[in-house]
Amino acid sequence: MENEKKTVTMEKIISLAKQRGFVFPGSEIYGGLQNAWDFGPLGVELKNNIKAAWWKRFVSHRGDMVGIEAALLMNTRVWEASGHISNFSDPLVECEKCHHRFRADTLDGDKCPDCGGSFMEAQQFNLMLKTSLGATADKANEVYFRPETAQGMFVNFKNIIDSTRKKLPFGIAQIGKAFRNEITPGNYIFRTREFEQMEIEYFIPLPKNDAEWEEYFEAWRKEMHEWMTDLGIKPDDIHELDVPKEDLAHYSKKTIDFEYDFPFGRKELYGLAYRTDFDLKNHGEKSGANLKYKDAETGEEYYPHVIEPTFGVERSVLAAMCSAYTEEKVGSGGSEEGEEDMRVVMKFPKWLAPVKVAVLPLSKKDELSSVAKKIATELRESFTTDYDETQSIGKRYRRQDEIGTPYCVTVDFETLNDNAVTVRDRDTMKQERIAVSDLKKYLAEKLAE
Numbered sequence: 001m002e003n004e005k006k007t008v009t010m011e012k013i014i015s016l017a018k019q020r021g022f023v024f025p026g027s028e029i030y031g032g033l034q035n036a037w038d039f040g041p042l043g044v045e046l047k048n049n050i051k052a053a054w055w056k057r058f059v060s061h062r063g064d065m066v067g068i069e070a071a072l073l074m075n076t077r078v079w080e081a082s083g084h085i086s087n088f089s090d091p092l093v094e095c096e097k098c099h100h101r102f103r104a105d106t107l108d109g110d111k112c113p114d115c116g117g118s119f120m121e122a123q124q125f126n127l128m129l130k131t132s133l134g135a136t137a138d139k140a141n142e143v144y145f146r147p148e149t150a151q152g153m154f155v156n157f158k159n160i161i162d163s164t165r166k167k168l169p170f171g172i173a174q175i176g177k178a179f180r181n182e183i184t185p186g187n188y189i190f191r192t193r194e195f196e197q198m199e200i201e202y203f204i205p206l207p208k209n210d211a212e213w214e215e216y217f218e219a220w221r222k223e224m225h226e227w228m229t230d231l232g233i234k235p236d237d238i239h240e241l242d243v244p245k246e247d248l249a250h251y252s253k254k255t256i257d258f259e260y261d262f263p264f265g266r267k268e269l270y271g272l273a274y275r276t277d278f279d280l281k282n283h284g285e286k287s288g289a290n291l292k293y294k295d296a297e298t299g300e301e302y303y304p305h306v307i308e309p310t311f312g313v314e315r316s317v318l319a320a321m322c323s324a325y326t327e328e329k330v331g332s333g334g335s336e337e338g339e340e341d342m343r344v345v346m347k348f349p350k351w352l353a354p355v356k357v358a359v360l361p362l363s364k365k366d367e368l369s370s371v372a373k374k375i376a377t378e379l380r381e382s383f384t385t386d387y388d389e390t391q392s393i394g395k396r397y398r399r400q401d402e403i404g405t406p407y408c409v410t411v412d413f414e415t416l417n418d419n420a421v422t423v424r425d426r427d428t429m430k431q432e433r434i435a436v437s438d439l440k441k442y443l444a445e446k447l448a449e
């Protein structure tokens, strides 16, 4: 649209999200807790829509994928074998003067950004979050919350093969919480200590040369781009970073970070890694379990190799919100004289919008509201439906625009005579008169576009 502006800032997103019920500061009435956030009524719909679409696309709709849900707490030997106990750390520096701590690899200079003091020598800080099981809090009962969902897929590899008889290539997917004791959580929901991941471990036959794993890697790279486009992210806002050899995670032979232009800079949204046979081999050798795959035709036994596409749920929410945020000039309708009438509209793809339809009676009078409520009840069977009868119709439209509701259904006095309602389109703001008896079908078709 000609009058569209894209002046998205974190302040605007955070304020809209709080005001409208997407995201609230965690434990707010007690002063919060170090960048913890709670998802409100609209935020949880957004998250659920993302997770459901991801699952449908990458699990249910494919014949080569199965899902699992592993426990968040796992035997400590898992983390010894996976290399997380010895390697999953970030370099930490502490200021000699104010004792504030920072991740050394994210600092620009060699002085403390808070007080200008010098740093003590950097140490490696392990990012796994500890807790203890049972009544005695001694070392023997210490366990870690999983820092990634991936290991749940590797340790269940044999169970999956035995129970599903899947043949290579195939993948295991999981959506769930992960915990990292980040040194400096921040940038809103971008980096928190508790977050959700959607991960796939895609097991492939033993590659005889690079081309044989590169083919799968490339296929997943494309899949990830398509997913990002469907989330409403413009391809121009995504940048691939081929992670340099010296920065690769301990298990990876090749990694691409998909970076998004967040308002606070270009940062990792998702990752795609070639994990080789690192995990299955280590677990097989350290646990004694037979995690090799036996090729039914050739009789050959080997550890399959793995391509891992990984997606953060909160980063998906944030990128989708930043991409959807739009300010538009819409003329003088309803505004004071001389004042430009601006609207904020979240142009979420329709499948992603937390509320699909809003039913708005023009008056609170019972003769209208009873009809409108009945329509809302019927629509609710098929779509997430909001009902709002307070304030002027203009303000109610603005509110729905701000939460990204694709369609508003207005019930007016004419409805009592013609049994029809006005349907307003979020993006074009065009209105159409639709018979109440056709409304559900009309909306279903429009929402599927």
Ligand code: ATP
Residues within 6 Å of the ligand: 180, 182, 189, 190, 191, 192, 193, 194, 195, 196, 197, 268, 269, 270, 271, 310, 311, 312, 313, 314, 315
């Ligand atoms: P970063 O470099 O930002 O710390 P990472 O490379 O350690 O991230 P991965 O280990 O690849 O991240 O994790 C997979 C995905 O999980 C990331 O692409 C991201 O979407 C998400 N993620 C990782 N850490 C966090 C966090 N602290 N908060 C929210 N999401 C996270």
